[in-house]
Amino acid sequence: MISEAIDNEQIDALLSDVLEVHGYDFLEYSHASIKRRITRLYTLDNFVSFAEFRYAVKSDKQYFKRFLEEITVNVTEMFRDPGFYRSLRHDVLPVLGTYPFIRIWVAGCSTGEEAYSLAILLKELNLLQKSLIYATDINPSVLEKAKKGMFPLNYLKGYSENYLASDGTKDFSSYYTANYSLAKFDESLSSKMIFSTHNLVSDHSFNEFQLILCRNVLIYFDKELQHKVFQLFDNSLEKLGYLALGSKESLDFWPKAKEYKRVKLEKIWRKL
Amino acid sequence: MAQTIAEEKCSALVIGGSAGSLDVLLEIFPDLKSNLSFPIILVTHRKSGNDSLLTDLLKSRTHLIVNEAEEKQPILRGNVYITPGDYHLLIEEDITISLDYSEKVNYSRPSIDVTFQSAAEVFKDELVCILLSGSNADGVEGLKIVEKWGGRVIIQNPDTAIMPYMPQQALNEIKTALVLNSFEMAAFINKLNN
Numbered sequence: 182m183i184s185e186a187i188d189n190e191q192i193d194a195l196l197s198d199v200l201e202v203h204g205y206d207f208l209e210y211s212h213a214s215i216k217r218r219i220t221r222l223y224t225l226d227n228f229v230s231f232a233e234f235r236y237a238v239k240s241d242k243q244y245f246k247r248f249l250e251e252i253t254v255n256v257t258e259m260f261r262d263p264g265f266y267r268s269l270r271h272d273v274l275p276v277l278g279t280y281p282f283i284r285i286w287v288a289g290c291s292t293g294e295e296a297y298s299l300a301i302l303l304k305e306l307n308l309l310q311k312s313l314i315y316a317t318d319i320n321p322s323v324l325e326k327a328k329k330g331m332f333p334l335n336y337l338k339g340y341s342e343n344y345l346a347s348d349g350t351k352d353f354s355s356y357y358t359a360n361y362s363l364a365k366f367d368e369s370l371s372s373k374m375i376f377s378t379h380n381l382v383s384d385h386s387f388n389e390f391q392l393i394l395c396r397n398v399l400i401y402f403d404k405e406l407q408h409k410v411f412q413l414f415d416n417s418l419e420k421l422g423y424l425a426l427g428s429k430e431s432l433d434f435w436p437k438a439k440e441y442k443r444v445k446l447e448k449i450w451r452k453l
Numbered sequence: 454m455a456q457t458i459a460e461e462k463c464s465a466l467v468i469g470g471s472a473g474s475l476d477v478l479l480e481i482f483p484d485l486k487s488n489l490s491f492p493i494i495l496v497t498h499r500k501s502g503n504d505s506l507l508t509d510l511l512k513s514r515t516h517l518i519v520n521e522a523e524e525k526q527p528i529l530r531g532n533v534y535i536t537p538g539d540y541h542l543l544i545e546e547d548i549t550i551s552l553d554y555s556e557k558v559n560y561s562r563p564s565i566d567v568t569f570q571s572a573a574e575v576f577k578d579e580l581v582c583i584l585l586s587g588s589n590a591d592g593v594e595g596l597k598i599v600e601k602w603g604g605r606v607i608i609q610n611p612d613t614a615i616m617p618y619m620p621q622q623a624l625n626e627i628k629t630a631l632v633l634n635s636f637e638m639a640a641f642i643n644k645l646n647n
């Protein structure tokens with residue numbers, strides 16, 4: 182859907198309100214995409230003027246909840262980029278498997294599809310019982326969904342194909358039970374997950390991990406903010422730990438990248 | 454007509470296409486000058502995972518520098534940027550690329566509408582957009598915005614397109630559009646040089 186342009190000053194004014202009133206800082210997000218999200222929401226909700234929209238965002242708590250949900254992009258999939266999961270399965274997790282305990286952080290986990298995919302891998306490698314997955318996101322609504330572990334059944338065919346392409350060998354349907362239009366994933370998977378809100382822009386490091394996944398989140402941040410977040414990950418990653426990014430994201434231009442070594446051709450780096 | 458059009462400044466060319474557009478691209482690219490004074494951004498619908506195929510095909514047929522578009526990459530003259538499968542491509546004010554993994558638009562990601570609109574807001578009347586063959590209507594809404602900002606709209610002649618639906622839809626909506634056959638496009642693009 183396409184809509185009338187809102188100008189940059191209006192966007193900045195709105196985002197400044199959001200920071201001042203609600204404490205969420207979107208000012209360092211990539212401008213083109215945040216502008217597109219705002220324009221989309223403004224049009225979708227049929228506001229008569231930008232001033233009215235701005236007022237609702239500022240003063241209506243309920244509407245701000247919607248704003249937060251819609252401004253962040255929550256699109257996700259299970260076993261997205263099968264090659265990436267293949268590399269986790271064959272190159273990364275077996276190394277982590279030699280540790281007594283594995284702590285993993287999925288930052289920007291959205292509705293949880295990535296965390297459940299990871300739990301399936303861990304289970305198949307017999308590592309789930311000694312792992313803990315911390316799944317965080319800025320948006321509380323997606324975390325509520327993630328906790329339930331129920332995903333629309335009509336996506337499962339695609340997920341199952343991704344799973345097989347990632348070298349999965351089990352019958353994918355053994356991991357869930359179909360319930361009307363939803364697939365409910367096995368609770369043994371979610372029993373090793375901790376869900377919590379965490380804002381990568383303003384919150385601090387909260388633990389040390391052996392693996393951090395943050396995929397398709399940094400594309401929404403500008404360069405400086407990306408570098409701040411890399412520093413946050415650096416502070417939260419053990420020596421020899423792994424950092425995994427999305428297929429279009431890279432550590433390359435970050436000054437401390439030399440202290441990391443790329444794992445094969447995947448977007449996975451190991452801290453030296 | 455092509456003459457007067459070519460006198461206006463062109464800061465960027467965006468080409469959108471869907472089914473049936475690959476042949477046209479392969480016809481255009483070998484004839485393009487290697488010193489084009491503007492960048493070319495390509496948005497085509499295809500299956501994700503096949504990214505390098507189009508890149509390789511074009512690389513072997515042009516002297517321009519062909520890039521698979523990357524996040525935060527600066528957009529430079531004489532370069533071609535191919536939108537990766539499964540991401541929308543947006544253009545920032547500072548003429549760099551932002552990739553966006555949000556909802557599909559017109560059942561498509563990348564969506565041609567999304568890039569046309571984003572480019573229009575940045576390049577305004579210095580933008581030229583070409584819409585090629587295709588069997589859905591992605592691109593048409595974006596072209597309206599390009600037109601509104603004063604950009605130039607070129608549509609492939611539906612009579613000679615493999616899939617006429619997309620260019621025909623655009624033609625119905627954009628009255629100022631210039632209609633070209635595929636074999637006329639390379640010469641037109643070369644004339645945009647300034």
Ligand SMILES: C[S@@+](CC[C@H](N)C(=O)[O-])C[C@H]1O[C@@H](n2cnc3c(N)ncnc32)[C@H](O)[C@@H]1O
Nearest residue numbers: 253257289291318319320380381382396397398
């Ligand atoms: C496109 S989804 C990516 C989901 C999953 N990682 C994947 O690759 O499929 C982006 C997620 O990042 C979250 N996000 C955006 N800004 C954030 C921030 N400042 N801190 C934490 N999460 C954020 C969004 O709420 C959204 O759920």
